Amino acid sequence: MKAAILKKTGDVDHLTMKNIPIPEIKENEILVKTKVASINPIEVKTRKGNRFSKELLQDEYPILGWDASGVVEKVGEKITEFKPGDKVFGIIGFPGFGKTYAEYFVAEEKHLTYIPEGVSFEDAAASTIAAITAYQALKDFGKLESNTKVLIHAASGGVGHYGVQFAKHFGAEVWATASGSKEDFVRDLGADHFIDYKTQKFEEEAQNMDVVFDLIGGDYIDHSLKSLKKGGVLISIPSATNEEVEEKAENAGCVGVRFSLKNNKKDMQAIARLLKTGELKPFISESFPLDEIREAHKELEKGHTKGKIVITME
Ligand SMILES: NC(=O)c1ccc[n+]([C@@H]2O[C@H](COP(=O)([O-])OP(=O)(O)OC[C@H]3O[C@@H](n4cnc5c(N)ncnc54)[C@H](OP(=O)(O)O)[C@@H]3O)[C@@H](O)[C@H]2O)c1
Numbered sequence: 001m002k003a004a005i006l007k008k009t010g011d012v013d014h015l016t017m018k019n020i021p022i023p024e025i026k027e028n029e030i031l032v033k034t035k036v037a038s039i040n041p042i043e044v045k046t047r048k049g050n051r052f053s054k055e056l057l058q059d060e061y062p063i064l065g066w067d068a069s070g071v072v073e074k075v076g077e078k079i080t081e082f083k084p085g086d087k088v089f090g091i092i093g094f095p096g097f098g099k100t101y102a103e104y105f106v107a108e109e110k111h112l113t114y115i116p117e118g119v120s121f122e123d124a125a126a127s128t129i130a131a132i133t134a135y136q137a138l139k140d141f142g143k144l145e146s147n148t149k150v151l152i153h154a155a156s157g158g159v160g161h162y163g164v165q166f167a168k169h170f171g172a173e174v175w176a177t178a179s180g181s182k183e184d185f186v187r188d189l190g191a192d193h194f195i196d197y198k199t200q201k202f203e204e205e206a207q208n209m210d211v212v213f214d215l216i217g218g219d220y221i222d223h224s225l226k227s228l229k230k231g232g233v234l235i236s237i238p239s240a241t242n243e244e245v246e247e248k249a250e251n252a253g254c255v256g257v258r259f260s261l262k263n264n265k266k267d268m269q270a271i272a273r274l275l276k277t278g279e280l281k282p283f284i285s286e287s288f289p290l291d292e293i294r295e296a297h298k299e300l301e302k303g304h305t306k307g308k309i310v311i312t313m314e
Contacts, residue, residue, distance in 0.1 A: 003103065025074060032106075066098040066128070073104065092111050127280065136264070153224070286310075
């Protein structure tokens with residue numbers, strides 16, 4: 001099978017296409033023929049060198065990727081839930097490795113969810129790490145409900161564009177930041193108030209928020225605390241800086257949450273239901289064939305992606 005191998009950490013040239021054997025499965029594993037993978041900033045960070053890289057590079061075939069959709073090819077003897085031909089998607093292997101930048105991947109039952117009737121492989125693959133992050137952050141930590149006032153940063157990106165939709169689904173009033181060119185897109189997702197981060201100070205426009213969902217980190221933690229009411233919740237997700245959030249929020253009389261996603265099948269099934277009803281609509285701005293994985297990474301690391309970028313296998 002074709003796979004994108006990471007030879008060493010660094011720039012995109014270290015991602016190389018190679019023909020390798022289709023992986024063998026154990027009795028409790030499932031072999032899936034990949035249809036679509038979606039890419040995330042964490043893969044760019046792993047390619048460049050982070051806490052995952054060292055372990056990944058020790059593998060015989062270091063392959064990036066966690067998000068994918070596909071068709072079950074073969075199941076191990078102990079598998080009861082899935083059979084060959086089933087259409088599935090999920091966050092594969094996380095927080096271990098999913099190796100979804102390849103024509104086949106191996107998954108455990110707990111990491112696969114059925115793709116609902118009428119949902120495309122592209123939309124399913126896109127609604128994985130980014131979608132579950134927004135869902136868990138806003139539901140479990142933000143505890144969004146009717147009339148919660150929430151500010152969502154980077155509302156036009158992978159996580160943010162799901163965040164706006166979930167926030168509206170939970171009944172919240174949504175303030176959203178992105179650059180002006182993305183205003184129509186973000187308002188169409190459901191944002192009630194739009195703030196252009198290039199020309200406006202969000203902490204002056206959005207005040208007395210119950211919750212801020214910070215997808216930028218760094219000094220956005222400090223500025224976001226100015227938007228919160230006393231006792232409000234700041235959820236910060238970029239792992240490079242979110243260690244600071246608890247202490248800073250406490251000093252400001254708020255609650256800080258350093259978020260990390262839980263790979264949870266129940267939440268993936270909830271996402272699948274919202275995809276089926278059309279309440280959740282992924283936006284895929286670009287699609288690259290696996291052979292062009294370097295171009296896809298280059299595009300994502302510019303930091304201006306609208307919605308999601310996906311990788312197709314055929
Ligand atoms: N801890 C976890 O479990 C977890 C899970 C998922 C993601 N993350 C992290 O969360 C971050 C966001 O991920 P993502 O997939 O949403 O990234 P993304 O898709 O690359 O985000 C791109 C978007 O960010 C917007 N943006 C850039 N700078 C901005 C600013 N200063 N203010 C407002 N919007 C801005 C861009 O809009 P413009 O083009 O208009 O600038 C663009 O639409 C990443 O650091 C990722 O690693 C963490």
